[in-house]
Amino acid sequence: MKENVDIIVKGEYILTMTDAEEPVTNGAVAIKDSRIVEVGREDAIVNKYEGQRVLGGKGYAVIPGFVNTHTHAAMVYFRGLADDLPLKDWLEGHIWPAEQKYLGNEFVYDATELACFEMIRAGITLFNDMYFFEDASAKAIKKAGMRAVLGTGILDFPTVAASTTSEYFEKAEDFIKRYSEDELIVPAIAPHAPYTCSPETYKRAMELAEKYNVTVHTHLSETQWEVEEITKRYGNTPVKHLDSHGLLDSRVLAAHCVWPTEEEIDILAQRGVSISHCLESNLKLSSGIAPVTKMLQKAVRVTFGTDGAASNNDLDIMSEMSTAAKLHKAVSGDPTVLSAREALLMATKWGAQALGLGDKVGSIEAGKLADLVLINLKNPHLTPLYDIYSHIVYSAKSSDVETVIVNGKVVLNGGDAVNLDMEEIFYKANQWSLKIRKR
Secondary structure, three states: OOEEEEEEEEEEEEOOOOOOOOOEEEEEEEEEOOEEEEEEEHHHHHHHEEEEEEEEEEEEEEEEOEEEEEEOHHHHHHOOOOOOOOHHHHHHHHHHHHHHHHOOHHHHHHHHHHHHHHHHHOOEEEEEEEEOOHHHHHHHHHHHOOEEEEEEEEOOOOEOOEOOHHHHHHHHHHHHHHOOOOOOEEEEEEEOOOOOOOHHHHHHHHHHHHHHOOOEEEEEOOOHHHHHHHHHHHOOOHHHHHHHOOOOOOOEEEEEOOOOOHHHHHHHHHHOOEEEEOHHHHHHOOOOOOOHHHHHHOOOOEEEOOOOOOOOOOOOHHHHHHHHHHHHHHHHOOOOOOOHHHHHHHHOHHHHHHOOOOOOOOOOOOOOEOOEEEEEOOOHHHOOOOOHHHHHHHHOOHHHEEEEEEOOEEEEEOOEEOOOOHHHHHHHHHHHHHHHHOO
């Protein structure tokens, strides 16, 4: 008698992203409720389990869902608003004024729906967000059926989101309490950056993170201007500055880290800090190229983030992964660095670990939550096929993503987002853009 399961996912290649480097060929994954029951050869799985639904098969690769470790999801509504500018001018002259005028629950909800639609279609099942009005974000994310770590932004100056630093913290703590047991939303705390948050603010954020056992999400050492500014203010470069106050540990996920010194890379490794490498945003804003090869050599956990769509201008981890794997070979002069499999680990398993969710998602293993992506290999640019890791990283595109499963439920089916109304999302985005154009 076969055991009943909800879904059986079949793949010519199952890339588990576990310690086993070889993919499972002609394999299958059995899913029941929200979890993976078993992974193995297709013949063994179908002989043991009866699936209410069977997906994939020959010509498909099955991989863990991609993890976007740094974004500002609702900023999709500012996509293309202010391009070809340095970060400081872009942020202070254009983005912050637009946020002050338009940010609110309705804006964030509508924009996050669009961001979720874009990310689901790109195979992203989990993302790490830093923004405001995160209750509205959570509502949109849960509707989409995605998984997210949401960090309420903390600043030392007033915005439309809060009047004082204490008010930011009050809202952050309230959000953490209310979402501490949620199935899809994981709360975090997000002090913006060393140039917008004092050491006292960071200390308060760290204390809150320790109290509730949550991730600290921050920008760090993103630009040369930041390095010069923090050195001028505090007499230390950004990483050393935070470390001198005891503000770096394994809870911290630092976005960008473009300009750490050799000494600072050692500090990041010693403290167990994870890095979100946002290459395309850094390139577009001319912020520089993070020393990823050196970080990896020092055993710093490096992951991929898109940053917000206002500075990237998309939310596509496959693009980040492919660009990074190639660029760092050129920068280092060594074609062997950042191998295809290592890049895929950065985009999946290591991303989940950086967010404190490595025991739940990021790899395809029995007992883990079922967050899976099916990639259609039956395309001209994916033919012929010799090495599946190489194909996923160097040849595949987000448009090859056909099916996405989050928490054991199909959220993308044949390229269509199951829980979202595409026409309504586009209509609302266009209505908001009309308002923003009049600014």
